[in-house]
Amino acid sequence: MEPIIKIVDLHKDFKQKDMDVHALKGVNLNIYKGDIYGIIGMSGAGKSTLVRCLNFLERPTGGSVFVDGRDLASLTEKQLREARKDIGMIFQHFNLLMQRNVVDNVCFPLEIAGMKKRDARKKAMEYLEIVGLSEKAKAYPAQLSGGQKQRVAIARVLASDPKILLCDEATSALDPQTTKSILQLLKEINQKYGITIVVITHEMAVVQEICSHVAIIDKGNLVEHGTVEEIFQAPKSREAKKLIYQGYEKVAEMKGKRCVRIVFHENSSFEPVIGNMVLAFKAPVNILYANTRDLDGVAKGEMILQLPEDLELGDKMITYLKNAKLSVEELEDYVG
């Protein structure tokens, strides 16, 4: 069987002022019809560049990309625009038109294809139905939650009947619950319409949740690829091992010096705030002090938490706690 996407010795260099950046250094990969192919790597590994080479939003500097047997580099501008209609793409930040309402956003690719407005609307409504947002047709993107925006983006992509769907960190801006529902939707789309899906992510959990195959990319090189099962049972490369074990790493001793004091006012006693946070970030916190009680079902009291060393992760946790309606204050020099 001919692969639907065939990547041969793909190179991409960026010229920056004083140095050349080699974002991709000879990537080879075959993706077959009906696959959900995960491409996973740390940030800066080249995965976003790779996915942009699959629809030539970035032109590779070497090697070839064949989609449905056609070499994208051989196409004229016009043929390339036609070819892109078969390759849908969704993004981390949704990229909806903020000045158009939901149904008109879904109509946009149909307008580009030259469909009559009335037919486009009808078709758009059908796809909104599929993603479960038909009652939001007249709303504007600013009025929607992140998950709803991504659903609109998915409806918009489906409207042009693509053969391939590229997802560039499509769930990275969403909370764990919403991520799950969006991944579920992508899975349904794959099964119902036979659309081949390429998922770019830095989270192993996403790959585990929906992918049939996975490729691991590190510093512009594809270090390992195969079915998700194979890679999970016996990861060979160091990078694969690192990515797979990242979720389960035990921490013997917390070294971070950053501590926060959190105060519970209005949370339900039965809401496992800290436990959920640890699950969401897959990183432990250390409880240095706690004094909480249950007052008629409402949690009252305070805790002092030691945060992980990673600054960014610590910041995210603080935001998470604030969003969970706790008051959070950073403590200087609590541990030395």
Place this chain on the structure above:
Amino acid sequence: MWDEKVIQMIIEGIGETMYMTLVPTFLGYVLGMPLGILLTVTDKDGIRPNAGIYKVLDFLSNIFRSIPFLILLILLIPLTRMIVGKSYGSNAMIVPLTIAAAPYIARMVESSLKEVDHGVIEAAQSMGANTMTIVFKVLLMEARTSLITNATIVTATILGYSAMAGTVGADGLGAIAVRYGYNRYQPDIMIVTVILLVLLVQIMQGIGMMLSRHFDRRRTR
């Protein structure tokens, strides 16, 4: 002194000022809008980078914007004579005002269009949109509130220019202020015209802000 003649003159002055503001603003957009779009599209991060076109337009618009308006007006007198037939009066002022407005508007349009999120442009490209579609359906539509806000600023600036032109042969409120306030030293008439100029700017500002809010769909409710 506040006889019918003066009141008549001031009313006519308002009309002339409006004429010298709105017509050059409109004509300025006819010229400046395409220039602003070209500047955005051909810039190195634009959707069709073209260093040659960008550099020429960038240079021209900078040159014209760096000439003070009064000097530009005088420099353009031969051209004004050629087009209008004379170099004084409201009609003649349309020429230098338009030429001063166009590069300024081009820059304003460019800055509005560059505010549009690159991701949205990328999304349109991924759907197979061509350059025209991206310009008209993405850039101009997504930037519309900023374009309207900037148009208000442009209009107020042109109104200021038209008043300046009052010193060298234009009509309108500016000319009245100069004639009575400076030449004849009758500050009362000058103060009235200044108040009227301020009012005109306020009204245009108000209308602009209202329109901009009306067309903004980014609010959460």
